[in-house]
Amino acid sequence: MKFASHDNDTKWMNDSVSEFNWANAAFVTHFGASSKLTQQERHVSKDFKASEICRFVKNENCVDGEITRTQLYLEKLYGEDSDVFRESFQKAWLSLYKEERHITSFLNIVSMMEYEMFGDFGDSMVVGTFSHESSLVREASVKVIEAWEQNTYIDYLESMRAFDEEWLEEYRQEVLSTLKE
Numbered sequence: 001m002k003f004a005s006h007d008n009d010t011k012w013m014n015d016s017v018s019e020f021n022w023a024n025a026a027f028v029t030h031f032g033a034s035s036k037l038t039q040q041e042r043h044v045s046k047d048f049k050a051s052e053i054c055r056f057v058k059n060e061n062c063v064d065g066e067i068t069r070t071q072l073y074l075e076k077l078y079g080e081d082s083d084v085f086r087e088s089f090q091k092a093w094l095s096l097y098k099e100e101r102h103i104t105s106f107l108n109i110v111s112m113m114e115y116e117m118f119g120d121f122g123d124s125m126v127v128g129t130f131s132h133e134s135s136l137v138r139e140a141s142v143k144v145i146e147a148w149e150q151n152t153y154i155d156y157l158e159s160m161r162a163f164d165e166e167w168l169e170e171y172r173q174e175v176l177s178t179l180k181e
Contacts, residue, residue, distance in 0.1 A: 046084055049077055050091035057096060062105050070109050078117050086121040093125045100134045107140035115148040122148070127156055135165050142168070146175045154179050 056070040077085040096102045107129060115122060122144070129141040145153045157176040163169040 046087045046091060049084065049088035050095065053077075053088060053092035054095050054102075057092070057102050057106050057109070060105055060109070062108055064108065065112070067112075068109050070106070071113060074109075074113065074117070082117075086118065089118065090121050090124070093128075097129070097132070100132075100137055103129065103132070104134070104136050104140045107137065107144055111140070111144040111147040115150055123152070123156075126153070130156075130160055135163070135168055138163060139168055139171065142172050142175055146178070149179070151179055 053070065053073065056068075056073050060068050060070050062068055074085070074089070077088060093103065093106055096106050107125075110118070110122065110125070118125070126141050126144050129137055132138055132141075145157065154176065157172060157179070163172060
């Protein structure tokens with residue numbers, strides 16, 4: 001992980017915090033600061049936060065191993081309300097699914113985060129993205145499984161059809177072997 005250690009990193013972190021504050025201010029202005037949202041407000045909150053997640057992903061320049069603005073935003077949402085976070089996360093990945101570059105970035109970002117944040121919602125994303133036409137998206141899905149190191153993925157990896165790409169199938173088999181150890 002990369003932490004802010006010099007001027008450019010500090011500026012980046014400050015810019016990120018400003019973006020988060022803007023997103024929250026827009027939501028609070030519309031709904032008020034009350035922590036008790038009605039069912040309708042909660043639904044709108046999930047939609048709003050899902051669109052914010054998508055906006056962050058689409059504007060992200062991911063570098064493997066570095067903390068991203070999207071990751072910081074996801075962690076912030078999780079800290080506020082894990083249920084709203086998970087449902088917003090679900091809406092976001094489904095929205096990003098059709099755009100290879102964006103869903104690949106999203107998977108790469110998520111692979112650097114803790115499995116416990118996502119649970120079944122993360123499982124659904126991984127299994128769902130196995131069927132994507134892009135080998136890069138499917139590779140990113142396997143990367144998530146590798147990073148999360150959950151034994152429950154053994155069944156998924158064994159039950160799915162083999163990948164057509166030899167290099168990707170070898171990667172899947174390596175991850176499967178590692179999980180079985």
